[in-house]
Amino acid sequence: MNQESSIAILAPGLLGGSLALAVRKKFPLAVIRVWARRSEALDEVRQRLPSAIGSTSIAETMQGASLAILCMPVPHMKAAAEQIIAANTTPQLLVTDVGSVKGSVVTTLEPVFASKGIPFIGSHPMAGSHATGMAHARGDLFQNAACLLTPRESTPSEALNRLRSFWATLGCRVLEMSPAEHDRHVARISHLPHAMAVLTTLAALKDDNRAIPCAAGGFRDTTRVASGDPTMWSGILRENRAEVLAALQDASGHLNGLIELLNSGDEAQLASFLASAKALRDLVPAPPELRL
């Protein structure tokens, strides 16, 4: 497939940087252009990927691009979109993003691009890390990750096919859903766990952190994502606020249920509460590298 000949990656953070490395490997003939706000960020890109063409100008970065991928924080995407439509773009140009929310992103960006006849389809590769920046970028970050595409009824099928093919070539399992479905699912499977890791950390250590030397793998795993970037995550939680609040209310209901069960001392009921969670957790496939 590999039909994309010139790929523009806007903002080389952990995701954009990993994307540049992955594209280099899977699309060996493609021209890779990377835009960054700061020229220091481009120096980092050149160190990891000398063949990438860096620029701090969006107009320059868009030259000849058949595919552009917005990798900056969601609040900065609209300004980037406006610069893209003001630039000289090819008739083949297809634009996507890698933002963690889709309802607001698609609603905001699609009309901007549509005004110039450029198709925009939201993407959300379910890959990342609590670490940030090009320094932690990894070319295999997308291998076996789910990538959620959020086309709309108006999305041209040729553009959707190209985008499917792009992510599949990077090794992703491509799933499709509406922007609203995306935001509901991701609130539950990503934003809620992030919030719960934060709450676990605070409840465990805020008043008294002397338990830290006792920590083992359970605490480390359960709270790992709480080390994520607070500014990025406050943006994500706010953008998906309604769905995140619904998930947190459910968590609060289950928490009150657990407190009641512990107060009642009914151990069989408590075991069955824990068993219902185990049954659900056991449905989640192990990561491919650990599958037997």
Added chain:
Amino acid sequence: MNQESSIAILAPGLLGGSLALAVRKKFPLAVIRVWARRSEALDEVRQRLPSAIGSTSIAETMQGASLAILCMPVPHMKAAAEQIIAANTTPQLLVTDVGSVKGSVVTTLEPVFASKGIPFIGSHPMAGSHATGMAHARGDLFQNAACLLTPRESTPSEALNRLRSFWATLGCRVLEMSPAEHDRHVARISHLPHAMAVLTTLAALKDDNRAIPCAAGGFRDTTRVASGDPTMWSGILRENRAEVLAALQDASGHLNGLIELLNSGDEAQLASFLASAKALRDLVPAPPELRL
């Protein structure tokens, strides 16, 4: 040091089985006796560790033992203790356990052993897995794990020194604290995270599990321990109920705070809430194998 010449391990589950494998490696000359309730469990032990002497009789297992380690679930420990004091034991015998709670264990078992002049000191190696049983036992499970010892004022220092030396020989970082301190710290660093993983799983998937294919590393890590054995964990949460309830109440307070922050839309406050958790989480050392 390696002064223990004959070590009795009672109940070869994940911890007891891993202990047998670790003792074999670090105390190559010691006799290892393993007691199990079912003879099928002893067959599993013989497969992994042919040199272990298995028995379904506690009296037989105690023959010649200088150290006995109770690895059964906490509710079964008292009955085992009573069989130990009824057996023919050596004057060197020191008894410990690996239970996840210490207040109730020490209060219950110490007088039983004291009635025969046998020193008992609680141990809690902070090692384990969501998997259970001898089949998942690993000889390196204790390497670099914290092991919390809970001596009392009356504990003979010679016995405490021997127990310290035993766990250190297995590769543990030995920490000492009172049974009450243990239960407070472990409620925060182990039992709370377990409960939160259960709540996260239920809030994410109970009403609608269609988000499962979207799951990535964040969900997997945050909820991994929710796959733990429900019966074992309901016992642990019940045994440490007061401290677990206090930790869950704190989590509930932080959860309500987060819901308020999201409702208020104050993104700077939300970012600072997330940053306070990140600062605490960043204090937790990475596991030794990942340290740079």
